[in-house]
Amino acid sequence: MNDLISRFWGEVTRRRSFVITTHINPDGDALGCEVALAAYLASLGKGVSILNHDGIPCNFAFLQDVFPIGVADPSLTDPALSRADAIILVDGNAPHRTGVLEKFLNDSSAFKICIDHHLDQSDFADLFLVDTTAAAAGEIVFQILAAHDRALITPAIASALYVAIMTDTGSFRFPTTDPLVHHITADLLRLGADPSALYRKVFEEGPASRVRLLGRALSSLEMAHDGAVAAMTIAQKDFSETGTVESDTDSMINHTLTVAGVKIGMLFVETPSVIKIGFRSRGSIPVNELAKLFGGNGHKNAAGARVSGKSLEQVKAEVFAQSKSFV
Ligand SMILES: [Mn+2]
Structure with missing residues (x-):
């Protein structure tokens, strides 16, 4: 260097x-x-x-x-x-x-x-x-x-x-x-x-709306693959009903890794044009490789992807299916 x-x-x-x-x-x-x-x-x-x-x-x-x-x-x-x-x-x-x-x-x-x-x-x-x-x-x-x-x-x-x-x-x-x-x-x-x-x-200086959005994200928690995968979802209506924007989701994904036994955490965010997927992992699991399957990239333990032309439910189903071989 x-x-x-x-x-x-x-x-x-x-x-x-x-x-x-x-x-x-x-x-x-x-x-x-x-x-x-x-x-x-x-x-x-x-x-x-x-x-x-x-x-x-x-x-x-x-x-x-x-x-x-x-x-x-x-x-x-x-x-x-x-x-x-x-x-x-x-x-x-x-x-x-x-x-x-x-x-x-x-x-x-x-x-x-x-x-x-x-x-x-x-x-x-x-x-x-x-x-x-x-x-x-x-x-x-x-x-x-x-x-x-x-x-x-x-x-x-x-x-x-x-x-x-x-x-x-x-x-x-x-x-x-x-x-x-x-x-x-x-x-x-x-x-x-x-x-x-x-x-x-x-x-520590965010608006109350952001905490309300976090509440919705936390309530959306889904577990898959015997508890090895935890995912949260924020749909477009969550933004409109709480008065928040996409950047308010920043770092919310980290809550998925607070569940014992979770190896991969995900956050799905529905925007008007794309479904954004955030990935986090523990240890040697390369979520950048998982992200690549959906056109994304990043680091070994933190990565992301954006998928267009598919519904939130379709994208989630495909990501859950592909994540199985990583855990
Ligand atoms: Mn950086």
Whole structure:
């Protein structure tokens, strides 16, 4: 990684205008990395824009105080795109994960950098800083910034990276939480991140509607394959009747793994266009392989897929059937 970080700074030094983007439905890791990188590069005098497919879930809105996060115009007419001589994709490793920015990533002549920790990268970038053992992309971004000039990591940047790591480790409890995670986190605290305040902002300032949606998700719990699979379902009417949106389902899937004996947890979310499936697993069960059967991907213990053209019941039946050989 050290050689790659040196190459990163070599390429960055030569370029002036950066676009930073991430995956659709951005999470805390994606957004935390984006604003941390953007604020740092801006402090070096670089021109930087963050342009994403989606807006920001309200529990991460405070990250906009670190650096503004833009939503890309679907016709890709944003002047930042034509100006860019470098584009950085964080927390994602394939152009199609970026939604409307896919075409820009494929067609642009800008230098392309990918900073990520997911499996199965596609070969689109000029420089990959990928560590599939990293608990969060924020871990890699921290290493990049710390190798350059630790004194330029402001409390705001440290806080954004703390959010990235806290959220992607499930608040430091997922199996990816290793000594390096805590080592980096200790550095982030020294640099000014406030763990209590950041936890409260991300997890404890949601609206009552979100708790009502969680109640519906919990009540929908179904068990399969002798208790090895637990699944929760959120239908479209659950959103409309509670006044919630898709991003309010964030991290709800983790409740499926709180049942003793469960090896695979799933969350089915019905949206107007697709059925979204989230997968979580314990130990060596590769749910990214299960997700691949439905056109998805991810990590060994956390993956997802989106299926269109089928009903919620059809998708659930097929996923339950395919999951049998994984447990
Ligand atoms: Mn991530």
